[in-house]
Amino acid sequence: MQIFKEKGALQSVITALKEDKSVIGFVPTMGALHEGHLSLVKQAANSCDVVVVSIFINPTQFDKDSDLKNYPRTLESDLNLLKELNLNILVFTPNAEELYDGKITAEHFDFDGIEYEMEGKYRTGHFDGVGTIVKKLFEIVQPNFAFFGEKDFQQLQIIRKLTQKHKLPVEVVGCEIQRESNGLARSSRNERLKAEERENASFIYQILKKANMKFGTESAKEISEWVKKEFQTHPFLKLEYFEIANSHTLKTVIDKESGTPYRAFIAAYAGDVRLIDNMALNN
Incomplete structure (x- = not known):
């Protein structure tokens, strides 16, 4: 080296x-x-x-x-x-x-x-x-x-x-995204998290997985509203945004189109540490 x-x-x-x-x-x-x-x-x-x-x-x-x-x-x-x-x-x-x-x-x-x-x-x-x-x-x-x-x-x-x-x-x-054992996406910012925040930040990954499951039967708008409600009651995390977007154009989805790749994107705060993550969605 x-x-x-x-x-x-x-x-x-x-x-x-x-x-x-x-x-x-x-x-x-x-x-x-x-x-x-x-x-x-x-x-x-x-x-x-x-x-x-x-x-x-x-x-x-x-x-x-x-x-x-x-x-x-x-x-x-x-x-x-x-x-x-x-x-x-x-x-x-x-x-x-x-x-x-x-x-x-x-x-x-x-x-x-x-x-x-x-x-x-x-x-x-x-x-x-x-x-x-x-x-x-x-x-x-x-x-x-x-x-x-x-x-x-x-x-x-x-x-x-x-x-x-x-x-x-x-x-x-x-x-491919590398994740910690609890699903939290690996990031240099994770080192600034307190132990309790780091543990609870796995909620972000859990939300993405559930959004992926819902994507087959629910609209992007319905899923986004569900995500907002889930975060409103979380004691450690504050949602900044959740978007379902076209993987190529990154434009927010209004109506899903067959054969188009989509991803869910999320940004949230744990204390003063800003965390982001995303996941490809099944279509």
Whole structure:
């Protein structure tokens, strides 16, 4: 495992790898690594010669200063976890000035409207920040494949749109959501949950499973109303949104159409920790 803080040094190694026809996989992270991240690295290693893992907390994708301030920073343990994998890994740990060339601002992107759905409604400018940093990282790393978890499914679709619109020669690979033993989707934010909150947060997964069962016989509107009522009586969780949307356009479903893929998306707060999850629905 090699560690790089400067993009120039990393690019020199990548250039040599490219000349040697090596296949490069890329897993961008914001650190606080967990089994979900490690599963992405392992999947990348299965199909690529070398895996680049970036660890960078991107300031331009946070809509709240408090969220950025409270985001877990665990670089030493992150590096230990990656080292224990014993894989061919290059780790990129730049600071903001290095990546943004001293001007820490987000570029504006047009993602054909999917940036205004769900997360976009509640996190102003979030996907401009995501697009900015992913584009920068893709241009530095020049990967053949980039691996992203489906927990952030809207982000995954945003990044696919980014590569299409900007003609970036990267194949974006979506990877299955990794869950804790109680069903809670693995997330770096989970580390901020109190024990009781973490236990009760499994309710989110239970709701998604029940919504999936209901989807065969009930309308999207009926299911959404049911979800809201379920959360109203929950002592630990506060629902921010629940949406059933077209998996491709991310538009909220009015009337179901046969053969169209749909997903249920949810965001909820456990205390001051915001949790998101989603699930493909049977149709």
